[in-house]
Amino acid sequence: MLERQPSLPLSAHDELYDMLIPKDNFLRQMKELVDFSFIEEELKDKYCLDNGRNAEPPVRMFKYLLLKQIYDLSDADLVERARYDLSFKYFLDLVPEASVIHSSSLTKFRRLRLKDKNLMDLLVDKTVELALQHEVLASNTIIVDATHTTSRFHAKMAKEYVQEKSKLLRKTVYKHQASIKGKFPAKPTTNSLEEELAYTNTVIDVIEKEEPLKQLPVVKEKINMVKEIIDDIQEEANYGGDPDARKGYKATDYSFLGYKTHIAMSDERIITAAVVTSGEKSDTKYLKELVETSEKNGMTVDTVIGDTAYSGKDNLKYMKKREKQFISRLHPVITNGKRERGKEFEFNKDANMYVCPAGHLAVKKSVKKRKDDSSKNTQLKYYFDVEKCKVCPLRDGCYKNGAKTKTYSVTIKSTEHIAQEAFQETEAFKRLAKERYKIEAKNSELKHRHGYVKANSSGLIGMKIQGAATVFVANMKRITKLINQK
Incomplete structure (x- = not known):
């Protein structure tokens, strides 16, 4: 009650x-x-x-x-x-x-x-309200980005995770009392989680019977952490790890298993909105929510800064409709096409056709409309003489032997893309784009000062609670510092 x-x-x-x-x-x-x-x-x-x-x-x-x-x-x-x-x-x-x-x-x-x-919205709203009340949030600019948090189990099964933490506990104990090793039971030889949990609980029981040893702070902390992990795993019906974690990519050769937190931050480095999702979610889809939540929380937003992930056509349209300045450089594929440097096809304005690196002119062109997705731009497809391609000295990597056609497609830039391409060459854009480093520093702070590099429980609900508490604490530290500096 x-x-x-x-x-x-x-x-x-x-x-x-x-x-x-x-x-x-x-x-x-x-x-x-x-x-x-x-x-x-x-x-x-x-x-x-x-x-x-x-x-x-x-x-x-x-x-x-x-x-x-x-x-x-x-x-x-x-x-x-x-x-x-x-x-x-x-x-x-x-x-x-x-x-x-x-x-x-x-x-x-x-x-x-x-x-x-929804603790995240509640806590961020309260910190933004506090920052406005104490006049330490005055800018009209937000910087958007996403940071990833790995699953508690990474790509491991729950059994492997318990095994790892049990090993760390034993190694800590051996540093202070190596002779205790002979009192531990034999390690499990199967892949059974139940056997690993029983073994680890027995190890803990043995340690706790050694009164001087269990009172050591470093040993006590390790025991308590292992106990909490075991309790969480036993509470969760899914023994296979983290059921809500998903694989995401930070680069073509770098993936992670876990979650993403999409963040909007003011120029004063106060987080004004945040959304926690599973790891595979695209950054670009959360721009609108971050902007509108920041405004709902009391901030006036007239400029948004983000990396190339946010420069999709739908976001450009949204920002133009809302009359906000958008500092997000177009993806190089849109600006320069998909060809590697030195292998680009060049446009001949007089012939109104593309010329391949070997100097052969396209023989015809057609329009390819994207009926299945209105957010994608129309393409022009240029056709080349296959007979010339068959004997071309530059055919390797350009023409596939046996192919009946050789084409080169070019995406027609939308009005939004053309306008953004011109804007990103201005001094104002370049000056504001330099401010994006601030959110990279904030992401690093969340991970390395507040433990946000790894989820401390499994499941999306637990991750949202951890995210809300982390963002609240980070904001309070920043707000307190700004107030003290006044």
Whole structure:
């Protein structure tokens, strides 16, 4: 049951907070800047108001979740630290002598209370509102990009993942007590997940019987992390890894298994909109949502900066209709065609035909319309004399032996493409395009400072919760820094 009017704790030891927690402490600043009551309003439909025992306040549970994200702790280690860290207790609205939750409560909160909630939009909206309120967000420019997060299991089965973490635990233990190796059971010889889980649980039991060893912080952290992984896997019905992760590509020779977060960021490096998807989703399809969500959150957008992935015809039309300046360079295929440098076919304006690298002129042309997809441009197809191609010294890689025709197709640039091609040669475009590096730096910050390089649970719902918490924390750190600089 959710208390209608939670009582405020009082303690004779409250003054310890003022004595020991500096004014510039990030948790103190975030607590003082943000009114978290919106969390209770958002989650009240997940609680009963008139039956059962009083529940832990949803605001406090959400704050536990933020602390987990900020400090990259397992549930058990988070609760343990909250027991003695005064900055944690202050942020959690607990008096110094108050008890803390059991770690299982946080697990249930994530799985039961946050399910079906669009936390990302809610939290980004609150941070943008805060930035506008404190006048640290004044630009009308957003930069868009997508960053990838690998699946918790990568391309591994759950059994392989448990095996890997169990091995890390044992290696840590051996550094402090090598003799314990003889007390561990024999390793499983099958591919059974159940056997691997049983083996790992036995390893943990053996370690925990060694009192001095299990009290070592480095050992305790590894044990708690492995326990949390085992608990998550056993909770999920799918034992085959991450069911929602999909393969995406960062380059032709670099793929990943996981998720994408599509991001819009202001010139002040505050994230104004974000969408979490599976890894195979195309960046270009989320431009409209990022722009409109940024505006819904209170930002005025008149300029959008993105890489070539966003310069599709539909996006060019959308930006023109919305009368926004679009800094996105056309893909080289549209600008230069598909031929390698030195092998281009050249257009002869006098003959109104293309000439191949060997100097042969096309003999006819036809128009090829894309009826199946109106977003694609019309093509012109040029035909060459096959008899000349058969004996041409440059035929290798150009003419396929036995082919009855030799053609060269050219996409007719749309009005939007022609206008964008001219715009991208202007000094204004080139100057604004240089600002795109800022979002690359933000992506790196999310991954390397906030642990966003890998999903900390499996499934799209878990990834969305992690993404929302990560973006909220990153925004709060940036907003706090900007306020302090004023």
